[in-house]
Amino acid sequence: MVNELLETTKYLGIFISLGAFVIGLAAYKRWPYAFMNPLLIGTILVILFLLFFDVDVPTFQTSAKLLSDxxxxxxxxxxxxxxxxxxxxxxxxxxxxxxxxxxxxxxxxxxxxxxxxxxxxxxxxxxxxxxxxxxxxxxxxxxxxxxxxxxxxxxxxxxxxxxxxxxxxxxxxxxxxxxxxxxxxxxxxxxxxxxxxxxxxxxxxxxxxxxxxxxxxxxxxxxxxxxxxxxx
Structure with a gap:
């Protein structure tokens, strides 16, 4: 289901990535410790998302390609x-x-x-x-x-x-x-x-x-x- 959404919705991967980063940023502002780096938290959240919904990594990368560009x-x-x-x-x-x-x-x-x-x-x-x-x-x-x-x-x-x-x-x-x-x-x-x-x-x-x-x-x-x- 999620794989299909990522394939048909061109920029869904971007919104998921940015959403994870925003959550990480909010967590860092609340607990400003070195290990609460927003990028680290965002990366962990995206990995958990991919594992939980069994998302194909190439499919997600294609959907979030603009960020890489x-x-x-x-x-x-x-x-x-x-x-x-x-x-x-x-x-x-x-x-x-x-x-x-x-x-x-x-x-x-x-x-x-x-x-x-x-x-x-x-x-x-x-x-x-x-x-x-x-x-x-x-x-x-x-x-x-x-x-x-x-x-x-x-x-x-x-x-x-x-x-x-x-x-x-x-x-x-x-x-x-x-x-x-x-x-x-x-x-x-x-x-x-x-x-x-x-x-x-x-x-x-x-x-x-x-x-x-x-x-x-x-x-x-x-x-x-x-x-x-x-x-x-």
Whole structure:
């Protein structure tokens, strides 16, 4: 029944996804804790919906495709805070490059090491290499090295949500208060999801996160194929 509605009603998947996010947003306002991230709550609600009504995932994806199509222009819009803070970004160019390179190489080393330790097959391992960069770049990069699109989508979403959830408590634990450092960490580890969270704190932090996301994405286009060679 629900599958038929999704097939015949073109945008029902969009309303379900947005409705789940609105519920998550309301829950976060009521209980403003890190683990009550609206995107996390919304994702869980959509998964429960799919399981409860036995909905075909491809059918739901087709119905909610417009949201995916808006991902790339939404990412491009993050160039606005980068432009506004360009002077500060230029002054910290070396810190940005070094931080992003360290973040990307350490992330790839961790995935390759875990893949070998857990004895995962090579396809699964290479399908998770690009999980720290924005979806628009991660999908194309993973396809070029022969990875599975579904795995990298899940990996990118998990990395974004996980980084957003733990960033606040982790910054407090490590006593990190510098907005530039916070922004670089959020953008390099949690891409667009982390950047949207960083923008809530300040425009400078959001700008640093946006730039880190872009720089990290460019670096990973070159680093991921090299890491894939170690796995295959």
């Amino acid at each position: 808006l991902l790339t222009p939404a990412t491009i819009c993050m160039a606005v805070p980068v432009y506004r803070q360009f002077k500060i970004l230029k002054e910290n160019s070396w810190a940005i490059l070094i931080s992003c390179f360290a973040g990307m190489t350490s992330g790839l080393a961790t995935i390759v090491s875990l893949g070998l330790f857990l004895k995962m097959d090579s396809v699964t391992t290479i399908s998770t290499l690009a999980r720290s960069i924005t979806m628009a770049i991660a999908l194309d990069t993973t396809a070029l090295i022969g990875g599975v699109g579904g795995i990298i989508v899940a990996g990118v979403i998990f990395a974004g949500i996980f980084g957003t959830v733990i960033s606040g408590p982790l910054f407090k634990l490590l006593k990190i208060e510098e907005p530039i450092a916070k922004g670089l960490a959020m953008g390099a580890a949690s891409h667009a999801i982390g950047t949207s969270e960083a923008l809530k704190s300040s425009e400078l932090q959001g700008a640093m996160s946006s730039l880190a996301m872009v720089v990290s994405g460019i670096m990973m286009v070159g680093l991921v194929p090299l890491a894939a060679q170690l796995v295959q």
